[in-house]
Amino acid sequence: MIFTSLEFFVFLPLTLLVFAVVDARWRGIWLLLASWVFYGAGHEVYLVYLGSVTITAYVLGWGIERAAGRGRVALLTVGIVGLAGSLIAFKYFDFAAGEIERLIDATLPGRSFSAGYSFIAFSALSYLIDIYRRSVSGEQRAVNVALYLAFFPKILAGPIERAPAFFSQLGNRFSWDSANTVPALQLIAWGLFMKVVIADNLAPLVDRNFAIAAFAAPLELLISIYFFAFQIYCDFAGYTYIAIGVALLFGIRLMDNFRRPYLSLSTAEFWGERWHISLAHWFRDYLYIPLGGSRAGQFRHYLNVMLVFVVSGLWHAGLGYGVGWSFLIWGVLNGTYQWIGLATRGLWRRLGERIPAVRGSTWLTILRILLTFHLIAFAWIFFRAKSIGDALTVIRKIAVNLTEFPALISRYPFTAEHAMGASLIALLLAVEVLDQRLSIAQRLAAAGAHTIS
Numbered sequence: 294m295i296f297t298s299l300e301f302f303v304f305l306p307l308t309l310l311v312f313a314v315v316d317a318r319w320r321g322i323w324l325l326l327a328s329w330v331f332y333g334a335g336h337e338v339y340l341v342y343l344g345s346v347t348i349t350a351y352v353l354g355w356g357i358e359r360a361a362g363r364g365r366v367a368l369l370t371v372g373i374v375g376l377a378g379s380l381i382a383f384k385y386f387d388f389a390a391g392e393i394e395r396l397i398d399a400t401l402p403g404r405s406f407s408a409g410y411s412f413i414a415f416s417a418l419s420y421l422i423d424i425y426r427r428s429v430s431g432e433q434r435a436v437n438v439a440l441y442l443a444f445f446p447k448i449l450a451g452p453i454e455r456a457p458a459f460f461s462q463l464g465n466r467f468s469w470d471s472a473n474t475v476p477a478l479q480l481i482a483w484g485l486f487m488k489v490v491i492a493d494n495l496a497p498l499v500d501r502n503f504a505i506a507a508f509a510a511p512l513e514l515l516i517s518i519y520f521f522a523f524q525i526y527c528d529f530a531g532y533t534y535i536a537i538g539v540a541l542l543f544g545i546r547l548m549d550n551f552r553r554p555y556l557s558l559s560t561a562e563f564w565g566e567r568w569h570i571s572l573a574h575w576f577r578d579y580l581y582i583p584l585g586g587s588r589a590g591q592f593r594h595y596l597n598v599m600l601v602f603v604v605s606g607l608w609h610a611g612l613g614y615g616v617g618w619s620f621l622i623w624g625v626l627n628g629t630y631q632w633i634g635l636a637t638r639g640l641w642r643r644l645g646e647r648i649p650a651v652r653g654s655t656w657l658t659i660l661r662i663l664l665t666f667h668l669i670a671f672a673w674i675f676f677r678a679k680s681i682g683d684a685l686t687v688i689r690k691i692a693v694n695l696t697e698f699p700a701l702i703s704r705y706p707f708t709a710e711h712a713m714g715a716s717l718i719a720l721l722l723a724v725e726v727l728d729q730r731l732s733i734a735q736r737l738a739a740a741g742a743h744t745i746s
Contacts, residue, residue: 294334295449296535297489304331309542321436321463324444324543331445332409342383343413343443349375350417351438357424358431365425372421380414409449411608415575416442420456422579429457437463446540450532452550452571462545477541484534491717492527495520498710499677506683511694512701514687516711521677522670523718526554529569553725558661560630560668572608576601595632602628609676619684623675630668 294300308327315323333340353372357365420441424431441459442448502509502517509517530551540547550570557563564573584597606624610617645652671688678684694701 294331296532297485300334305539312543321440325436325440328440328443328445328448332443332448342410346376346413346417347439347442350420350442351435354421354424354431354433354438357421369421369425373418376414376417380410383410412448412451412453413442415453419575419579423456429460433460446536447547450529450536452533452536452548453575454547454571458548473541473544477538480534480538480541484531484538487527487531487534491721492524492531494717495524495714498714499524503677503679506678506686511690512698512705515691515698518670518674520714522673523721525673553729555666556662556725556729557665558658559634559665560627561634563665563669564627576605580604595635598631599628602631617680619675619678619681622681623672626672626675
């Protein structure tokens with residue numbers, strides 16, 4: 294079941310209605326049952342994976358809490374190896390089964406073999422690691438652990454909420470507050486607009502041109518790159534806003550996950566502070582820092598940065614665009630951006646000290662935003678293309694014809710589809726610029742509070 298399906302718009306009111314009338318002591322159990330129904334609605338076998346991860350996390354968490362010394366390390370190692378291994382096995386099933394894709398489509402039409410696996414496994418891993426670090430107690434009720442992993446607003450696409458933040462909200466027994474309703478519905482509406490109106494209207498042109506990269510017109514490919522940058526953003530961020538809004542209806546606040554990423558001044562800001570924030574923080578806290586971060590010398594620092602982006606590339610594979618080596622290239626490319634940023638950081642700092650006016654220049658800010666956007670958009674080519682060969686074809690065709698575009702644009706037969714896509718992107722950017730000082734979530738929350746008062 295997905296947020297934009299008709300089934301969900303029946304499922305959500307029924308779930309909320311029962312949640313509102315049932316005794317507070319049973320609301321957690323009701324939410325858990327509803328979450329299992331939500332996750333298992335598309336394919337019952339998903340529940341087998343979810344159940345296995347839940348049992349593993351609960352039992353090992355209980356054990357880590359009580360063990361000492363090497364016993365704690367051993368149990369944590371078992372959990373990391375088991376959960377990461379199961380994620381790899383399930384997530385890359387499509388890649389291994391690529392040659393029998395038609396058979397899969399014929400027998401299991403429309404079903405994905407990686408639905409939510411990453412988010413479940415990452416949540417379970419962070420839960421065990423947090424217990425090991427004593428950031429959260431391993432003596433949680435089984436129903437709380439199960440709900441943390443299965444909570445339906447976040448199970449398919451995040452945010453990857455941390456266990457301490459989630460468990461701290463369960464003490465009030467899921468008190469239902471009508472004051473949350475207006476901001477929650479506003480967040481859901483904005484998320485649906487991003488997903489259904491913007492992303493879904495940009496997707497057809499992108500899909501069509503990337504499917505025939507070798508034959509598509511160069512200008513169409515260039516437009517498709519721009520459209521895809523906003524399509525993938527509105528897909529991910531729209532779904533997240535819906536998730537945050539739905540969770541808020543049940544009294545659970547999930548972390549913010551996107552903060553106007555295409556207004557970033559650098560790729561480091563884009564990945565560290567604005568794009569899929571819960572995932573970026575997960576990699577930082579559970580991979581980058583344990584590897585030594587920036588404290589292990591310059592060589593190790595650069596190596597750690599690249600490892601994080603390589604793993605991120607592999608993680609993103611399978612999220613709707615297949616699995617292939619192009620995702621590895623995408624990760625390496627973004628890692629290289631970070632290397633360049635680290636290597637030139639001192640240079641830009643000294644430049645700002647010598648020419649103070651540069652630091653406050655509006656034109657320089659705009660230039661940095663445009664440069665960052667185009668670096669990210671260039672990397673998206675490898676994310677969206679069906680193969681490395683297709684990605685290189687797209688790049689070559691655009692590069693060869695780059696000087697022809699100014700003259701071609703004036704006489705190109707643009708269609709209503711182009712105009713619609715450009716208008717939606719312009720509207721989104723206008724909202725993003727207005728929200729630069731105050732996020733859409735904060736604005737909607739404030740508007741909701743004002744409406745209620």
